Amino acid sequence: MTVAATLRLGCVLMMVALCGVDRSAVAADASSAEGAKVFQIDIRNFAFAPKTITVPAGARVVWTNRDEEPHVVTSAGAQFTSSKALDTSDSYGVTFSKQGTYTYYCSIHPMMVGTIIVQ
Amino acid sequence: MQDVHDNPTEGRRQFLKCMAWAGAGTLWLMKSGVLHAQPLGDGTAAAAKDASFSFVQISDSHIGFHKAPNMDVAATLRQSLALINAQANRPAFLLHTGDLTHLSRPDEFDTLAGLMQEAHVGHTFYVPGEHDVIGDNGAEFFRRFGERQQAGGWYSFDQGGVHFVGLINVLNLRAGGLGSLGADQLVWLKNDLAGLSSDTPLVVFAHMPLWPLYPAWGWGTDDSAEALSYLRRFGSVSVLNGHIHQIQQKVEGTITFYTARSTAYPQPAPGVGPGPGPLQSVTADALHRYLGIRDVRHVRGADALAVTEEVLS
Numbered sequence: 001m002t003v004a005a006t007l008r009l010g011c012v013l014m015m016v017a018l019c020g021v022d023r024s025a026v027a028a029d030a031s032s033a034e035g036a037k038v039f040q041i042d043i044r045n046f047a048f049a050p051k052t053i054t055v056p057a058g059a060r061v062v063w064t065n066r067d068e069e070p071h072v073v074t075s076a077g078a079q080f081t082s083s084k085a086l087d088t089s090d091s092y093g094v095t096f097s098k099q100g101t102y103t104y105y106c107s108i109h110p111m112m113v114g115t116i117i118v119q
Numbered sequence: 120m121q122d123v124h125d126n127p128t129e130g131r132r133q134f135l136k137c138m139a140w141a142g143a144g145t146l147w148l149m150k151s152g153v154l155h156a157q158p159l160g161d162g163t164a165a166a167a168k169d170a171s172f173s174f175v176q177i178s179d180s181h182i183g184f185h186k187a188p189n190m191d192v193a194a195t196l197r198q199s200l201a202l203i204n205a206q207a208n209r210p211a212f213l214l215h216t217g218d219l220t221h222l223s224r225p226d227e228f229d230t231l232a233g234l235m236q237e238a239h240v241g242h243t244f245y246v247p248g249e250h251d252v253i254g255d256n257g258a259e260f261f262r263r264f265g266e267r268q269q270a271g272g273w274y275s276f277d278q279g280g281v282h283f284v285g286l287i288n289v290l291n292l293r294a295g296g297l298g299s300l301g302a303d304q305l306v307w308l309k310n311d312l313a314g315l316s317s318d319t320p321l322v323v324f325a326h327m328p329l330w331p332l333y334p335a336w337g338w339g340t341d342d343s344a345e346a347l348s349y350l351r352r353f354g355s356v357s358v359l360n361g362h363i364h365q366i367q368q369k370v371e372g373t374i375t376f377y378t379a380r381s382t383a384y385p386q387p388a389p390g391v392g393p394g395p396g397p398l399q400s401v402t403a404d405a406l407h408r409y410l411g412i413r414d415v416r417h418v419r420g421a422d423a424l425a426v427t428e429e430v431l432s
Contacts, residue, residue: 045394046336068186069396070222072253076294085222085253088186105294108249111337113295 036060036095041114043071043086043106048114055096057118062093071112076103172211172279175203175240176324178361179381181250182231183221187399192383193234199382200238211278213240216361216379217248217289217326219264223255228263247272248326248362249289256290273304275311282315284308286325288340298327298340305342309349317352324359330369330376333389338363350374363395 036058042049044066055061063073065086073083073092079102083092096102096118106112180196189195203210215235220227235243245264247257261272266285268274275284286308288298300308312321323329329346331339340346350356356374364381365388384397 046396047394067394067396068399070250070253074294087222103294107292108253108289109337110292110294110296111334 038062040064042066046109046112048112051113052115052117054117054119057099058095058097059118060093060095061116062091064091065089071109072107074105074107076105082107173208174212174214174278175210176214176216176359176379177382178216178379179218179248179364179383180215180231181218181221181381181383182234183224183227184383186397188397188402189384193230196234196382197237200234204237204239210240213238213243214324214359215243215245216324216359217246218250218361218381219245219248219260221250223251223253223259225259228259232263244283244285246285246287246324246326247289249292252289269307271301271304271307273307281320281322284311284321284323286323286329286346288325288327288329293341296341297334297337298325298343300340300342300346305345308346312349315353318354320355321350321353322357322359323350326360327362328360328376328378329358330371332363332367332378336389336395338389338395347374
């Protein structure tokens with residue numbers, strides 16, 4: 001690999017890191033880089049908390065797994081992209097630009113259900 | 120146990136060792152749908168002598184888990200396999216009832232496959248747990264561990280006059296629901312059993328419990344009642360599951376349900392505490408009390424078929 005290619009790869013990796021899940025650790029009233037408000041949902045004791053959340057259009061919702069068990073955030077009607085397996089302390093964020101009611105669940109513990117109402 | 124009063128710490132350790140020993144000494148005898156427990160001893164030897172064959176069930180090895188209470192799940196699985204290898208009578212096969220891995224990662228599957236080669240058994244049958252099908256609906260699991268009988272992954276086989284059925288109940292799960300078998304698998308199961316005489320002993324296994332053990336924690340299967348309706352005409356049915364990391368049993372007519380312990384970590388009893396998940400408070404000393412493998416012997420008795428079960432660890 002050339003030096004230039006290595007640098008390019010480095011930049012790509014840095015961008016991935018900046019755009020990835022790391023930013024999701026911000027508090028609920030924080031804003032994302034795009035200026036959208038961020039709403040936190042904790043996954044704890046095999047439940048989403050809060051279970052139902054109402055957010056304005058354009059808000060970013062970030063789930064963080066506080067359990068020792070992995071969880072997978074999955075849209076019930078494939079309305080948004082599912083997360084990968086979230087291990088302890090992993091986060092996953094989705095920006096909701098359209099109004100509507102979004103039901104989701106954990107694909108490996110399907111009794112875990114939550115709702116996002118976008119106004 | 121003389122040192123109990125002399126050294127509290129050592130006394131507790133000794134007590135736990137004794138408990139472990141006592142835990143190893145239970146033989147389960149199932150006769151005509153009723154489960155009998157007896158301590159290991161002369162009775163065990165007699166039961167083993169009558170066995171036409173035996174097999175071993177292990178479950179929930181969760182390779183990749185590395186937190187309290189078990190930082191080394193590979194080591195505890197290895198201990199279980201060593202116990203199996205130490206059996207005087209070689210088991211006909213090994214059964215792994217799912218959650219081989221913690222996160223369905225290829226390196227976790229690699230580790231599990233490598234460890235399982237240490238078992239001195241002819242064949243290991245697997246069914247997936249929900250931890251084995253994350254992200255790819257089980258494609259990697261089935262590629263490595265599938266029996267390749269049916270597109271959906273379910274299968275059946277016969278051993279010593281007993282019909283075994285491996286079911287998949289961790290795919291296509293519905294929001295708000297429990298485990299699921301699905302219409303295709305139910306049709307197959309009905310056909311698979313259709314040609315069998317009612318006196319054929321059945322052993323049916325799947326990862327999640329096939330009875331509503333504790334639905335609030337997801338411990339059950341939505342359409343298990345339909346499957347069970349196909350089993351009721353048979354005189355001897357054993358249903359073996361994993362998932363809940365503890366032994367729970369139930370007898371319903373001629374059907375006896377068992378859930379196995381995990382080789383990795385225990386979970387709380389149904390409804391005890393805020394939710395399922397690893398029992399983190401278990402100390403390293405006590406962990407082996409909660410882990411396990413089971414050895415099921417098929418006994419051809421004089422007048423009735425029975426399955427005897429022995430907890431090995």
